[in-house]
Amino acid sequence: MKNIDKQIGELLFDRILETTENKSLKPKEKIPKYRSILDDLFKALTVDAKQYISGLNARSIYIFNEYETPKNIVDNTHALRKFANQVVHETEFQPTELDDKKSVYQLAEVISHFSKEAIPLKIIEYYQSSIDEITKKTAFKRPSLPTYDLYAVIEDVFIPFGEIEGKFCVLTCNTDSLGVIKLKLWNNKNENGFGSDLSVFGKIVEPYQNIYVTNVKQYKDKEEEFFTTDKSYVVLEPDYLIDAKELSECRQFNNKSFGKYEDNPLLYILNRFTKGEITDRIMVGNIVGKMLDDLVTDENYNYKSSFETVMRENSFGMLCIANEKGEYDRSKIQAIFIEANDHEKQLKQIIQNYKGKEIILEPTFISNKYGLQGRLDMLIDYGSESQQKDIIELKSSKNYPGTNIGLYLNHEAQTMCYDLLISSTYPNRIGYNSILYSSAPIEEKPLRNVDAGEKYLSKQELLMLRNRIVSSELKLARGIYEPFLEILSETFGPYPKFLEDLVVEFKSTIENLDETLKSYFFGFLKFIYRELQVAKIGSNDSYNKSNGYAELWKASKSDKIENYDVLIYLKVKEISDDFHIKLSLDKNIFSSVVNVSSFRIGDTAILYPTPNPDEIHPLKSQILKCYVVSVDANSIEISLINKQLNKNYFTNSQYWALDRDFRETGYKQLLQLLYEFLKSEKRVTDLVLGLSRPQFDNSIEIPKNGLDEVQYENVKNAVRAKDYYLIQGPPGTGKTSKVLVEIVRNLANPNNDIMVVAFTNRAVDEICEKLLSLKINCIRLGKGDKTYYWSDLSGRLKLDELNEIIQKNNVYVSTISTFANSLDILKFKKFETLIIDEASQVLEPQIIGFLKHFKKWIFIGDENQLPAVVVQSINDSKCDDAILNDLSLKNFRESLFYRLKKNAIKRSWTDCYGTLKFQYRMHADIAEFPKKEFYKNVLEESNDSQRTKIVDQSNFDSNPINQLFTKSRIVFVPSKIDLRSKINNEEAKLVAESIKHIADVYGEDFDPSKTVGVITPFRAQIANIRNHLDHKFQDITIDTVERFQGSERKIIIVSFAVKSTTQLGAIQSLNDEGIDRKLNVAITRAKDHLILIGSEDVLIKDRTFKKLIEFIKEKNGYLLNPLKVKSVPTDLF
Known part of the structure; x- marks a missing residue:
């Protein structure tokens, strides 16, 4: 049992x-x-x-x-x-x-x-x-209907053999409405091969997987037996969303039979590893799309303006095309301008055809029935009085199909997927589906009808294609590699002719891997697909969300509110021209339910209407993707990704909801970079795997420039490195503010262009500010309003001026994700050095694919601080491969920085890594515990001010809170366990009173951004603390430890809010040496005072927490809650 x-x-x-x-x-x-x-x-x-x-x-x-x-x-x-x-x-x-x-x-x-x-x-x-x-028994009564649509869990699969093999399969299904039933899926193909074969589903599905099936009928004489019809759709794991456009690209012409198609699910997997080349064809498509948007939304439409907007937003792509032959050639851009302009007449005519109707541009939809998601080009809405909605998909390819062919099959398939999406969102919808071939002359009828409405056969096969893709990806997540290996077989196909070179290269690359690289590739292949699966539909790990992105439609309103995943009862307050939308909280209804603090600046989100705010149904309308711009106590401002929306759309509902979003592009990027690494030269792969020892030029000398002796040695070694160098920077040792900028200052010159990347925006901001303060010019990739941002430069300068600036500038700074999306820069700009800050927070596949473009790499990080964000459990990401274990790869969730350092220590390569020693942040009393527990007594204070005694605050003796700051620099206050999980009211009250006292003590010197910060592991406790705080303190940062890495405060208060040992796993992050990285970061943010509050009975069950509390007791810092201790007036006696 x-x-x-x-x-x-x-x-x-x-x-x-x-x-x-x-x-x-x-x-x-x-x-x-x-x-x-x-x-x-x-x-x-x-x-x-x-x-x-x-x-x-x-x-x-x-x-x-x-x-x-x-x-x-x-x-x-x-x-x-x-x-x-x-x-x-x-x-x-x-x-x-x-x-x-x-x-x-x-x-x-x-x-x-x-x-x-x-x-x-x-x-x-x-x-x-x-x-x-x-306990009264009620009899189960099965409903009686002509047909059934149902969700089910598969208990068993029967595939017949012998004479009836291939005619049907039987699924034992556990359903809510019908109980346990036998469902027969028929092969409906006739002798001419016409019809769909649903019986193949038996070879795809496995026990305990979920399915959705439509148009099921019951056998008249068999109560528990049902069968599919020629109108049945069968969907495997419908919560696992597949993109409609990417799915449709797997439908290819069958060369053996004109007009017929063949579906190849392996193309979907292959395409995950490849990033499309920037071509003039793609750029023309972007411009035509922008023309369509502007023709619909801008009364003052001007083609030149549309072109310029695309050129500035895609400046890297344009520069790639212009520099295709090694030098800037503006004639390439002129040719694109002329070609794209040829589409204008056709676009104008189509828009004129729908005058008086609402043209909705680029709406996004999700179907949790068919397991599809997609963004349409145009949806024509005939108004609230009509159910008619027409789909138009724009195709700008110069190679359009002649009128005798009508439609390309993959385009038809894409439109059919959109038909399924719209029918799922609007079940009573009627309307036409069309493809607009905008390069076709008017006389050749550029708008072509897609008869998708009754095409059950084609849709059945499309959904079966989707099922095969889902099955393959779920197998890869379990380390079953057969779907991938089929790509390498001689029978792989069909595929489009333009992919022929890629297929040959891909097969050759994988087949020629040595055993080490093969183990490395397949190990990370499983890891990445496992990450994708958990992000999409969840995991069995109780610390993670149970349903991944599917929480959006599966979680109840009460669960979402309890987990602080949603904001409800939002009203639209303001809408700017660039669709920055200010949403206000309806305080009368909302303030006591949840707090706006659960969303942070930069978070991606989804906005959707809630006409009845007691219901939240995100999939009953189009999905508005956005990101958070600003947050305060009463409102939240978001920016829509789709800027083509009609503002009148927001009059349809008084109330709106904001939910969390998920972007799949990051996982595809990991697979692309993993494959790019395999194509690296042997020097690079051997260095990354840890097989080759890095080399140094010890003749190079550098100036000291105010560095301490250990910083100086590490900067000098980094400059001398020919291959790579690793710098561990414990908290407060100046790894970014001093060491990184000095490395840049010593290396940057016209012959040594440098790319500096970091994991977080906060780190990148700090790097740019430090470099500019030293008069080192830099360009930051990405979007921003400062003059050194690439988006600002491309918005102000002409393309040839941009080209000149990019060639002259020596130093570039970027987040890792932005750089990975901007790799086109490497096609026309050569770099020598890559510096990776926050390197311990970066997964190997996030960077290995672009290391080959740099001669040397400098990693700066700290393996004892926060690791990379990984959603699968530590057991699932464990590496059991002996070959990889020998390379110090024990868990795929660890950083390349950490593995290379472990490998160097193991091989006694002492010259390729170093550790900073002097810390400039913490008082010695605060630093003492992490110094011993996490850094083997390596850390030292840099000056005497870090050893001063506690300042006398006798003026505030009457306040019982004062003892938290006069007894010891580091204090632990035990709290009573709260009945609720992830919330502790006693801790929240003490935090709020402590902040009030701190503000009184500091007076005019109190600065919310510098004086005090509050760390707590749960969003529920963040909101709880804010609800106890006076409004004037709302600017104080109260957040999880992840948001505090790299920052510091004079006073740090930590509220653990745990009630059981099962929660300890959620608040810890142990490396393979047993160091609790989250705890380390939490306690090393404080300069002058550290206050820890939590349930002692729970915390001491962990070895490190027990040591910490015992240490605090020795330092006279163990104090009972001053708000609960009865006091006697000091002037009584």
Whole structure:
């Protein structure tokens, strides 16, 4: 039998009590919380499952089938899940008090069974008075309908053999509405090969996977047997979204039969590894798209203006084309200008055809039925009185199909996918689907109709193509490489002719890898696909979100609010011309529910209407992708990605919701860079793998320029390096402000162009400011309003002027993600040196693909501070390959910086790495613990001011809070465990009172950005602390430790807000030496005072926390909460 840990059981029971004892909650609000607890139970039960199981239903079925489970536990689980789903999805449905008690009974019974823990008496008392009604049996009644659309979990697959092989397959499906059924999927092809074969799905699907199927019928004489029809759609894991355009590119002409097509799902995988070349064809397409946008939205449309906008926004691409032959040639750009202008007449005519209708440009839609997402070019809306919506897809290729062919098959497939998307969002939609070949003359009918409405066969095959892609990607995430290896086979195809060279190169590159590179490639291949899977649909890891991006449509409103994933009851306050939208919080309804602090500047998000704010249905309208520009206590400002929206759209709803977004491009980028690395010369691959020792030119000397002796030695070694050098910079040692800028100052010259990259925008901002303060000119890649930003330069200067500046400038600075999106610069600009700051926060595949473009690399980081962000569990990312272990690669989640350093230590290459020694930030009393625990006593204070005694603050003795600052530099205050998870009110009150006291002490010298900062691991506690703070302190940074790395405050307050040892894993990040990197960063942000608040009973269960608390006790810093200690007036005696 499968059991969970006793502590998890206790925690789950505590969460039930937390809900039942909250008198402000109604049954409608309580029951979704019970479902969330049930979900976490089965996540804990399936955490070790060999395959990922998506969703509560699938997880519970897996446990019940794999481990013998009593019928009453099975029934209680399914009954609670189904009922909770009804409560969540049926807005008008109001559950009763009895329903609430029944749900608690069912949940408690299930938890008790799997934890072997007795149900707490308080919980039993909650439902005991109604136990007779609760335990009444109700008979299951299967509904009777002509056809059924249903979601199901697969329990078993039967594929027949012999004479009936290939005619059908049978799936044993567990459904909510029909119970367990047998579903027969037929091969509907006739003797001429016409019709669809749904039976192949049996070879794709696996037990415990989820499916969605439509138009299912029941056999008349067999109650539990159903079958698909010629109008049935079958979808594997519908929450796993596939892009419509990328899917359609897998539909290719069948060379053996004119007009026929063949679907090749492996093209989708191959295309993930390749980045399309910038060509004049792509640039013309961008310009034609912009022309269309401006013709629709700008009354003062001017072609030259549209062209200039595209040229400035795609300046790297334009410079690539202009420098194609090694020197700048403006005639290439002139040719693009002329060719794109030829499309204008056709575009104007089409727009004229739809005069009086609303033309919606570039709307984005998601379907969680068909597992598709896509952005259309145009959607023609005929108004609220009509269900008609026409789809128009723009194709600007010069090679358009003649009228005898009509449509290219991949274009037709793309439009059919859009038809599925629109019908999923607007079920009653009618309308036409068309493709606009804008290069075709008017007389050749550039607007071509796509008869998608009744083309069930083509759509069935498109969805089956999608299913094969999903199956392949999920296999790769488990390390099953057959789908990838099929690309290398001789039978791979069909594929378009323009990919022929790429296919040959790809096969040759992979097939010629030596054993080491092969292990490296396939290890990271699995790791990246696993990351993609977790980001899309989640993992079994209970510390992660259960559904990945699918939380957008799967999570209930109450769960989203509890996890601070959504802002609701937002009203549109202002809309600027460039679609910066200010949204205000309706304070009367909203302020007590959630806090705006859950979203931060730069976060990507999704905005959608909520006409009834008690319901949130993000997929019932187009998705508005955006990013957060500014946040304050009463409002949030976002910037839309799609600037072509009609402002009238925002009059359709009084209230709006802001949800979290997910961008898949980063994962594709990882695969592209991994493949680019394989194509590197042997010198590069050997250095990266740690097989070759880096070389140095020890004849080079440099000036000291105010560096301390250890900084000087490390800068000198970095300058002398011919291949690479690694610098570890513990907290406050000046690794960026001093060491990095001095390396740049010593290396930058007309013959040595430098690219400096860092993981965060904050680090890049600091680097640019430091360089400019030293009169070192630099250009920052990306968007910004300062004069050294590339976006500002490209917005002001002509293309030939940009070309001249880019060739003359020696120093470039960028975030790693922006640089990875700007690699076209390397086609017309040669660099010598790459400097990577925050190198310990960067995954290997994020950088290895562009190392070959630089002669030498300098890594600056600290393996004892925050690592790279990875969403899969540490066990899933572990490396068990002996070849890679020998290269010091033990876990794929670690940075290249850390691995190369471990490898160098192992091989005694002591000259290729160094560690900074003198720290300039922390008082010695604060630095003492991390110095011993994390840095083997290497750190030293740089000056005597870091050893001064605590300043006398006797004027404030009457305030009990004052003792937190007069007893010791580092203080621990034990707190009582709060009933709620991720929230602690006692800690929040103490934080708020401490800040108030600090402000009083500092008076006019109090600076919210420098004096004090608050670190806490949970968004719920961030919001809780803010809700306790006076409004005048809202500018103080209260955030997770991730947002604090690289910054410092005079006083740091840490609120741990943990209630059980199971939460410790969520607030820690241990490296393979056992160093808690999150704790290290948290306590090393403080200059003068460090205050830690948390449950001692929980924290001391961890070795490092126990050591820390014992250390603080030795330093006289262990203090009881001053707000709770009764005091006696000092003047009484």
